[in-house]
Amino acid sequence: MGAGDAPFRGSSAIVAGVLTEHQLYHDFARLYQGVYVSKRTPVTAAVRARAAWLFAGPDAVLTGFSAVALHGSKWIDVSEPAEVIRPGHRMPVKGLLTHDYRLEPDEAIVIGGMRVATPARAAFDLGRRLPRPEAIVALDSLCNATGLKPRDVVMVAERHPGARGVARLRSNLVDVDGGAESPPETHTRLVIVDAGLPRPETQIPIVGNDGWEFARSDLGWREWSVLVEYDGEHHWTDRRQRAWDIERSARIEALGWKVIRVGAELLYTRPDELIRRVRAKLHAAGAPV
Structure with a gap:
């Protein structure tokens, strides 16, 4: 805790004797309440995703841009907020989108000890939330990185017919092509x-x-x-x-x-x-x- 470049819980590092409070506040930046990262560490989408997961707790599932970053997708704007699916209503948190979505058990996997939406589920969440150009760029990149096909996302949509934005998603999928490399x-x-x-x-x-x-x-x-x-x-x-x-x-x-x-x-x-x-x-x- 605190020795590497990965986000960590500040209180845990102090209790373990890895850091003092002075070191924590002087050498590390707070990404979310109680979650810190070295000031030397570039805050990429993947770094922000891990920090968000630590903050949200083990019952949370990373989705959206957080998930696609962990699946190896490129071209993600580092200013995009992290995204998690977490049951129940939460207070708004700067730099974090919290969704109370229904999630099937096989729509999440474990990456680096974190629960992460599958590529198809992450595409389902992004494709129904984002405006058309942004959605297609994000889905093109995800398909390019993972081999995901639009039909895989359609299968997720068929499980959630009443979800908000499904019509937008289906329209966006028509124009998705994983051959795009930028x-x-x-x-x-x-x-x-x-x-x-x-x-x-x-x-x-x-x-x-x-x-x-x-x-x-x-x-x-x-x-x-x-x-x-x-x-x-x-x-x-x-x-x-x-x-x-x-x-x-x-x-x-x-x-x-x-x-x-x-x-x-x-x-x-x-x-x-x-x-x-x-x-x-x-x-x-x-x-x-």
Whole structure:
């Protein structure tokens, strides 16, 4: 207690003689009442989840962003509150969402000694609570990390037909795709889908004339040989990455693929221009757009 980087109960550390009160208040930060972590420790979603579980007690089950962090999902905003399912009504606690949800016994597992919602149950809780873009980003990331499929979440929804937000969840699941490897990839796909264009496939393998796969494209349409590639900042600032991108693009286009490259500025400030470019490429390739 107190010696490592994991959250711990301050009173237990003092009683065990691991820390003095002065050390506790000087060297450690309080995350929740009675629960502390070293000031040197970055407070990630996983760290906040453990702290929340210690605070809420052993009958609590971590869900939402807390659960997906422990299942290995990436791209979680560290400012998101921890989430637990705990019977009975509780006073509001800063940085913690407490839900009085009905939970089936097989909808929770144990990770690191803590009770945690399964990926399907965590997706069920997030997908019915969050607005559409945020929900789909979170569920894409969870599916990518765990292999979860939308149909697995539907099975949980069928067990809880009267739960609040189930209709929203079912609508969100239609657009979930675990092939997305970052939020901008999800956002790019949603812009395309929401414009009424054909739904793209994700992570398309690119095979050279020698029969070997040398690349995977973020998304596109094999039928019309059109690809959409999102270039994050490192594609422009890393010299080696940029050199490979140029070589990779030349090889892909030599195979007959048409490529639309997307950056943050185009995606987030000029989405209409992005759609115009995609539509033009698809139209030229014979797609019914």
